[in-house]
Amino acid sequence: MRALNLKLWRDLWNLRSQVLTIALVVAIGVGGFVGLFSVHASLLQARDDFYRSHRLADVSVSLKRAPTALAARVAAIDGVAEVQTGLAFDAQIDLGDPGAPVTGRFVALDLVRAPLGTQALNATRLREGRWPEAGPALEAVVSESFARARGLRPGARVHAVLNGRLLAVQVVGLAISPEYVFAGSGGAPDERSFGIWWVDARRLAELLDLRGAFNQAVLRLEPGASEPAVVAALDRLLEPYGSLGAVLRRDQLSARVVDDELDQLRVMGTVLPAIFLAVAMFILNGVLARQVATQRAQIASLKALGYGDGAIAAHYVGMALLVAGLGVVAGLALSGLIGRAMLGLYEPVFRFDALAYRTSAPLVGVAVAVAAAAAALGAWTAIRAVVRLRPAQAMQPPAPPAYRRTLAERLAPGARVRARALMVLRDVENRPWRSAFTVAGVAMAMALQIAGAFWLDAIAHIEDVQFRQVQPGNVVLHFQPHAAPAVAAELRRLPGVLMAEAYRSEPVRVLRGARSREVALTGLPPHAPLLPVVDARRGPVALPDEGIVLSQLLARDIGAQAGDRVTVAFRVGNREQVELPVVAVVHTLMGQQAWMSLPALHRATRDGAGLSDAALLVDDSALPAFWAAIKATPGVAAVFDKRSVQRAFDERTSYNMGAFSAILTLFAVAMAVGITYNAARIALSERAWDLASLRVLGMTRGEVSVLLLGQLAFELLLALPLGLLAGRGLAALLMRLMSSDNIEFPVVIAPATYAWAAIIVLAAGAASALLVRRRVDRFDLVAVLKVRE
Secondary structure (H helix, E strand, C coil): CHHHHHHHHHHHHHCHHHHHHHHHHHHHHHHHHHHHHHHHHHHHHHHHHHHHHCCCCCEEEEEEEEECCHHHHHHCCCCEEEEEEECEEEEEEECCCCCCCEEEEEEEECCCHHHHCCCCCCCCEEEEECCCCCCCCEEEEEEHHHHHHHCCCCCCEEEEEECCEEEEEEEEEEEECHHHCCCCCCCCCCCCCEEEEEEEHHHHHHHCCCCCEEEEEEEEECCCCCHHHHHHHHHHHHHHHCCCCCEEHHHCHHHHHHHHHHHHHHHHHHHHHHHHHHHHHHHHHHHHHHHHHHCHHHHHHHHHCCCCHHHHHHHHHHHHHHHHHHHHHHHHHHHHHHHHHHHHHHHHHHCCCCCCCCCCHHHHHHHHHHHHHHHHHHHHHHHHHHHCCCHHHHHCCCCCCCCCCCHHHHHCCCCCCCHHHHHHHHHHHHCHHHHHHHHHHHHHHHHHHHHHHHHHHHHHHHHHHHHHHCCCCCEEEEEEEEECCCHHHHHCCCCCEEEEEEEEEEEEEEEECCEEEEEEEEEECCCCCCCCEEECCCEEECCCCCCEEEEHHHHHHHCCCCCCEEEEEECCCCCCEEEEEEEEEECCCECCEEEEEHHHHHHHHCCCCCEEEEEEEECHHHHHHHHHHHHCCCCEEEEEEHHHHHHHHHHHHHHHHHHHHHHHHHHHHHHHHHHHHHHHHHHHHHHHHHHHHHHHCCCCHHHHHHHHHHHHHHHHHHHHHHHHHHHHHHHHHHHHHHCCCCECCCCCCCHHHHHHHHHHHHHHHHHHHHHHHHHHHCCCHHHHHHCCC
16 A cells, blocks of 8 residues: 555645645635634633523513512412512713713612622623712712723713703713623614613612612523413513513523524524535545546556555545645634634623633534545545546546537537637537536635625615614604603704604504514604605505504514504503504514504504604704703603714624625635636646647647636636626525524625626636646646657
8 A cells, every 4th residue: 555655645746736725725614614613602602601600581571660579479470480670760861972862771789789799680790890889979880881882981970860850970880791791772782872870779769769669570480481381471460560571581682682693603604614615525526537537547557456446446535535634724723713803803792701712622523524525525526437447448548528519619500710719618518517617616706705795785785774764864862751742843943953753652562363572663653754664675665544564574473464463462551452454564674663653553552642752853063052952851761863873883893794704705715716726727737738739839828828728717707697696696595594583684785796706706717827827838848748648
């Protein structure tokens, strides 16, 4: 076997440039797989440890008001292991700057338990500063993400409107909680405009006039307890007290956002590396097929000397495994760089207690096994026919290809085809599988480039729909309690207000059969330009006078469509339950929502004509005066400043998506270079004798290069439209896998993204062509012509 081993190393050295390009593609696939899955595993472990150490509750519920004594009845529900009641209240906060006020959720904090480190449910952990102290001053610990976004540090002093009273609040510390890894109002995280403020529980109860009462509760369930049964029993018990419906951990805003992020990372770690490994298998197949064809006589000699089919097959499979092994080693090193870079993007977002990069042995084993299997499969498909030949057959040269008229000649028999173009077309037609592999590989490289870059297009589309079409105004106000119908006219008198439209939003449960969802039902006035219901595909949708309109995400979740009837159970007020026809289903990008006309909603609730919110269009130049007036309005409990939210959205998505797109673009370029370079090298090794003969007959280096590289150019041009289609298909697949019950990513790809993908692939092809052209220019004509393959 020593002779085969020497031959193996000699062959690898002779093919070193092709070996390196194949190993690079394998390295990218292995590095992406191990790196992304390691990040996923690291985040998953950090999340679980964080939830466990801080005892994140299994069920949470918000309500209007219930006596503290009711907690004992909640604890008696079958399956409940622990109950913790508390208080929470959303209020407007003035940070002391001329900008918009922000919304703060004031949460009761047990000043006896927290400083002692006693493990309550949803335990808060101090990250900086100290805990609040009971006293005349209202002290608070603020959520770290909000404080960092707003530049708040211990010692800062702000003002808040709590239950109609303007109070000074002293920031004494920053903290994190598993319940508020992501926090926001309206079903979306917003770290700039929404923060959590933990204050003394007794003081908060006094300020809210809720002594001896609670308005939120969290539960820990016993192992094996039935979640639906506990939720149903809890809802029945708390319904008379204004319950908004119990929420399981997986449906809670923060936990849901974390889970969605992890699911998306898992999808990326599966789909994209699989493409790289498949392409590496195709390239390896082409290289080995050519290597076996050129060594046909050597294989015959080895067989004549007594080497069996198994030994010869093992020799070539071993070559493939060594190439793959080189890629695996480089890929494992690359995985650490990818993983730590990705973890660096996630660390300031999640803010778990401890976030460390971990790579497990089983994960590495899977990567090695997949890469080895891909290499072995590519090698076996390339060598199986030749290895089975008898020595006498192998000694003979392979039968020459049966050249015939090309498809162009057959379709246009009278047309004159230039000789050089005819040679290129014949070579493509007589090696269809090899050309197909090259075209498919280049198309997939282009698809990867599109799949990495289109995220920015999708984000831009989401931003356009959500911030320009759905919210034409720039300010939304939330009233607590509900405002009178004349509030819109009063708001129009504020400084800078150009338009003002008030509406009503109510928490409801929408039921159809056994399926139900807790959502917000919005009642909109007729002909309201600041409050359009927008279908992402069709544009604005007019609300009917009667009936209900559902978002596509909600309709899909409960199995409803236009023409069906659903039951709507209101969670507050008179708690009416009505049956309504579904008039239309609207395709939205985010959130499960429902709409009605405002008069129809008033009739359904039977509790008057109160309004909960208002959308405004305010002159930008008058915003400082407008914000000053809003800060002096006690009835405004929360404010949505579109400009601030949009800036935070841009900062969060542009950085992460830009980094991810840049990484994937580099990988796609490496993949395109690997494919095109190997295709050109294989073509050169196959046609070296012919090209040298043409040089001897008088052709110039440029003319010979055109003959060689014309095939590559033809395959690149053929791959472009296929790459565009594959890119859109891959983007659609990724979006389908990443979409959830609360968000549906759009497949929006700008023409510029397609154009850049084509330019990058063509540039990679041109670079590969130049490298191969140098070899043509350095032909040793005598040496090439001495051996006819």
